[in-house]
Amino acid sequence: MSHTFANGFNAGRAFIYATLVFFALLYISPLYIILTTSFKDIEEIRSGNLLALPDEPTLYAWIKAWGSACTGSDCNGLAPFFWNSIRIVIPAVLISTIIGALNGYVLAQWRFRGSDMLFGALLFGCFIPFQVILLPMSILLGKMGLANTISGLVMVHVIYGIAFTTLFFRNYYVAIPSDLTKAAKLDGAGFFSIFTNVFLPMSTPIFVVTIIWQFTQIWNDFLFGVVYSGSGTQPITVALNNLVNTSVGGKEYNVDMAAAVIAALPTLLVYVVAGKYFVKGLTAGAVKG
Amino acid sequence: MGAIDIINVTKSFGDTPVLKNINLNIKDGEFLILVGPSGCGKSTLMNTVAGLEDVTSGQINIAGRDVTNLSPKNRDIAMVFQSYALYPTMDVRRNISFGLEMRKVPKKERNQTVDRIADLLQISHLLDRKPSQLSGGQRQRVAMGRALARSPKVFLLDEPLSNLDAKLRVEMRMEIKKMHKRLGTTIIYVTHDQIEAMTLADRIAVLSEGIVQQFGTPYEIYNDPANRFVADFMGSPAMNFIECDIEDGRLIVETDGQDYKFEVPDRDVLQKSGLKRVVLGLRPEMITEAKPDQKRQFTQEISMLVEETEPMGADTMVTGLWNSTEIQGRVSPEAGHAAKLNDKHTLLHVDTSKAVFFHLETGERVR
Numbered sequence: 001m002s003h004t005f006a007n008g009f010n011a012g013r014a015f016i017y018a019t020l021v022f023f024a025l026l027y028i029s030p031l032y033i034i035l036t037t038s039f040k041d042i043e044e045i046r047s048g049n050l051l052a053l054p055d056e057p058t059l060y061a062w063i064k065a066w067g068s069a070c071t072g073s074d075c076n077g078l079a080p081f082f083w084n085s086i087r088i089v090i091p092a093v094l095i096s097t098i099i100g101a102l103n104g105y106v107l108a109q110w111r112f113r114g115s116d117m118l119f120g121a122l123l124f125g126c127f128i129p130f131q132v133i134l135l136p137m138s139i140l141l142g143k144m145g146l147a148n149t150i151s152g153l154v155m156v157h158v159i160y161g162i163a164f165t166t167l168f169f170r171n172y173y174v175a176i177p178s179d180l181t182k183a184a185k186l187d188g189a190g191f192f193s194i195f196t197n198v199f200l201p202m203s204t205p206i207f208v209v210t211i212i213w214q215f216t217q218i219w220n221d222f223l224f225g226v227v228y229s230g231s232g233t234q235p236i237t238v239a240l241n242n243l244v245n246t247s248v249g250g251k252e253y254n255v256d257m258a259a260a261v262i263a264a265l266p267t268l269l270v271y272v273v274a275g276k277y278f279v280k281g282l283t284a285g286a287v288k289g
Numbered sequence: 290m291g292a293i294d295i296i297n298v299t300k301s302f303g304d305t306p307v308l309k310n311i312n313l314n315i316k317d318g319e320f321l322i323l324v325g326p327s328g329c330g331k332s333t334l335m336n337t338v339a340g341l342e343d344v345t346s347g348q349i350n351i352a353g354r355d356v357t358n359l360s361p362k363n364r365d366i367a368m369v370f371q372s373y374a375l376y377p378t379m380d381v382r383r384n385i386s387f388g389l390e391m392r393k394v395p396k397k398e399r400n401q402t403v404d405r406i407a408d409l410l411q412i413s414h415l416l417d418r419k420p421s422q423l424s425g426g427q428r429q430r431v432a433m434g435r436a437l438a439r440s441p442k443v444f445l446l447d448e449p450l451s452n453l454d455a456k457l458r459v460e461m462r463m464e465i466k467k468m469h470k471r472l473g474t475t476i477i478y479v480t481h482d483q484i485e486a487m488t489l490a491d492r493i494a495v496l497s498e499g500i501v502q503q504f505g506t507p508y509e510i511y512n513d514p515a516n517r518f519v520a521d522f523m524g525s526p527a528m529n530f531i532e533c534d535i536e537d538g539r540l541i542v543e544t545d546g547q548d549y550k551f552e553v554p555d556r557d558v559l560q561k562s563g564l565k566r567v568v569l570g571l572r573p574e575m576i577t578e579a580k581p582d583q584k585r586q587f588t589q590e591i592s593m594l595v596e597e598t599e600p601m602g603a604d605t606m607v608t609g610l611w612n613s614t615e616i617q618g619r620v621s622p623e624a625g626h627a628a629k630l631n632d633k634h635t636l637l638h639v640d641t642s643k644a645v646f647f648h649l650e651t652g653e654r655v656r
Contacts, residue, residue, distance in 0.1 A: 177374065
């Protein structure tokens, strides 16, 4: 350990960095292969090197994956399913986040007899495996007339998400001194005006965390999507699966790869845009008065 | 206008009683201090007056109106919290005007009120800042400003100064007293600091274990305590408590190898009580250095072996043993210094004209 370099680095440190770089490359290599493959044509994939950059980059695979690839018997690409996912995710994220915020606000600041028990019971919802509720939920959706509909999927995701969103908001709001609520009560504010005037304005970090979490969960969901959707209401994850499993002629790896990236793009985008809040929100619990 | 009647108020959390049958009548414009050790129920009592906690039984009237079941906002009160509880996302202006906003006061009027109060509290230059950009003392002022904005019938102050440093605390204490003089609004003020209680209050209610031990003026509380708890809690350094035998209405005190018989004004009370032993309560300032021309009734010159001296600046505390109990006297710095040198046997002057007596077991006053 005494091999100190002139610039302050030593051998141990160099080893650490080398290891980090190695694993970073290892982790990013699948993404690299997916991206390069998606810009190659099928000839080059068959003949060329897996790791090589495309000789003649082409958008053919992307255009096909988006607009004309076959998913089962339809050949309209991923586009309709992308919009299905959007139509599921946006209401499901917003509704579950708002309910979670209100739940958390009540459980943290308006305690009542048994509120801690209720919170415990809600937490339990985080640990229920998806598979357990598949059958009862499908019966319920059928009875409600929501089977195979977008609204049905939204409802399932909202119900499943409430446990998590409540947990996030409750733990955030529990760190806020109850004197604030008391002061606002004395100032004449009611339940909702305290929420909107005092609590909402300081909730940006936790909203970002919850929205990222819920967006990722719901966008990436496959199981609920494949079970509860009809032919016209499938989310993009289900369509991607169908696209990859449908082969007319030979396997078009470049189209599969482009489709995979299209399906993953929105979650990536959400992380890039709001990622710094994510870390901030998870670590910074307390709001100092 | 802002009189408060607390009638038979009881409060329990589950099976734990926190307030036991509290009765207090606070006159309009009075400055009442609730004082007691932590956990005595003083904050709970204030919260019940504020309406932040329900009472288990009893009634609370503000200005002659029964408010027991009214929500906090309908009680016409304002409160200053120990933590200040300023809204962190609002600037100072909105913090002060929020109560008015919630009460649908027009914007123009709100701004006038804020400007007037900011002027009063000398925080006009801070109106656009967020609470996180303020110092402790400034936050305290803003919290006061928020309470003042609505011109309520009653102010409730819950240990408002306890987060300030010692110097600022004394300053703000003075300001609160001046403000009370100027506004004449009824104030209930919770503190555990007995000096704050003595300096600010018109009347003090001493609480312990959910019971009002004594309710009276600072003078009464200090000089005529209802029981040993009150006598011990109020005053710093604390009152001396010495177990003594009674002989013919006089108190026998042994110190420095000598027995003294203390004459007290309440001689007949002691005789009538039939007690053989009693706890003598004597404040440190009644034990001073001997001065030749100070001999009066109910005074005594004694010699004490001074074991410890604590200079406090203006005075020096001297510690010795009376009847094997540690006691403190308060002497001049010079006398304290001399006591240290003088083989520690020191002549002291004991004034028993304000001595009080307590039952050995119950701690109640012998009257």
